[in-house]
Amino acid sequence: MAQAGRPNPLFRNLTAKIATLPMIVTALVVFVGCSVWTVVYSFTASRALPVSKFVGLDQYERLFSNARWEQSVTNLLFYGVFALVFSFVIGFVLAALMDQKIRFEDTFRTIYLYPFALSFIVTGVVWQWILDPGLGLQATLRGLGWETFSLNLIGSKDTVIYALLIAGLWQGTGFVMVLMLAGLRGIDEDIWKAARVDGIPKWKTYVFIVIPMMRGVMITSLVIVASGIVRLYDLVVALTDGGPGFASEVPAKYVFDHMFARANIGQGLAASTMMLLSVLIIVIPWAYLEFGRKKGR
Template sequence: MKRPNQLFRNLSAKIAAIPMIVTGLFVFVGGTVWTVVYSFTKSGLLPRLKWVGLDQYERLWSTKRWLVSIENLAIYGISMLVLVFVIGFILATLIDQKVRFENAFRTIILYPFALSFVVTGLVWQWILNPEFGIQSIVRDLGWKSFTFDPLYTPEIAIYGVLIAGLWQGSGLVMVLMLAGLRGIDQDIWKAARVDGIPAWKTYLFIVIPMMRPVFITTLVLVVSGIVKLYDLIVAQTGGGPGIATEVPAKYVYDMMFAASNLGQGFAASTMMLVTVALIVIPWAMLEFGGKKNG
């Protein structure tokens, strides 16, 4: 019997996938290659092929604002990642204790996620404003020397942004974690109780390892949110005070559109891509490559 041609197997599915494949190739891969190529040129307001070698990269890495941006993203990224998981998981376990009005609590905690980063940024800009935010309320209560104005202190301004980011993002992590916890078979809890294992140990050593898929989904969502951090900064601080809360994505945007220096913007976005690739590729190899051996 003649074997059917491999090419025509699942033909309808393949045809249906063509638009997505084309989009993927041209828009994502093509756009990426184009950006990288033009990052070696002296493009100003408009792209033009005037080669300057590594000049754009040399300038990028000698620019203080870029270095501050990278540092801020690292501080924000690591703190966000750790705290959002800890807070999200703790909230989820608390809600999981079969509390009354669970729906109400869940809605309240998830609600900030329904707001855009722009709204979040503005709200927290007001809350952290020393003249009519937390500081003034506490001072009105009697603590005259109380000072809490992170957004006006360059050294800690990025943590002011972090607070807003956590407020907005924790709800989502909590809901995902809660879904994961509810997916754990009740029999496991019963077995653990029979063995006399305390609840916190059960969570830490039995439940969390079982929730691995949920953790990975959440990780991808949170990390992609961190790398593209832009709108929160623009709404909350505008990169200030000074350059204290600048982030790479904002540097790219400002170079491309405010400074009309596309080459510099492309160089910066290429560096962002390289950084993400450096983190994602080893992780993906561990995650997906290891299975063949194991």
């Protein structure tokens, strides 16, 4: 039972190391390996199958001269800015209202949050029906006597993005609200008492004291909402399928279509590399902030 020598540290707790192998393999092979593979093969002329014929920046030149890609990026930026702003504003306002010792809080929360349990496909299909110009909301309100009411978001190239926004916000703001509410509830009750003793108006307490204290929740929500925006795909497929024309295309759909429908893998990989790049631009400063803060302690 008693060993004299020091055991090899590699084999100490070997079971634990073996048990974490799936995690290690996922981290290294999938998250690192596959990403690197994608970046490398984005410089090839791969079409129906990946080939290692390197063509430099050809795919990227083609990508940036492609009107559909340009439209995808513009759409995503537009959608992203508005989705971020609205989900934060609506989410926070609802959370702040919910935090006023209201009755039926659970009922309100259940209603605001249930769309989050539904898939983007369901969300897209429902809103497609509601926004249907022929028989949906427009027809209903006209039928009720509001003859001039016009709401043909899906049919027009200029407005289709708003349809995506309405549906996307419907699905996701409840979630932001829940996060914000949890953040509000995490704030020390004494802060509110102190602010009231000091005679600070409620809105000022929110803006100057509470929101800065919710930095953690805000950043978490930001990262989650932002990475959700970049992934935007299912909703587009179900609601508009990129149309009319390619007025509601998004990068994720561009990637998917080139890889699986158009047999143009190299182009898809180049586009997905650009997606990776854009995520890194969001995540790296955030990680830097977090790690910087940790080290400063």
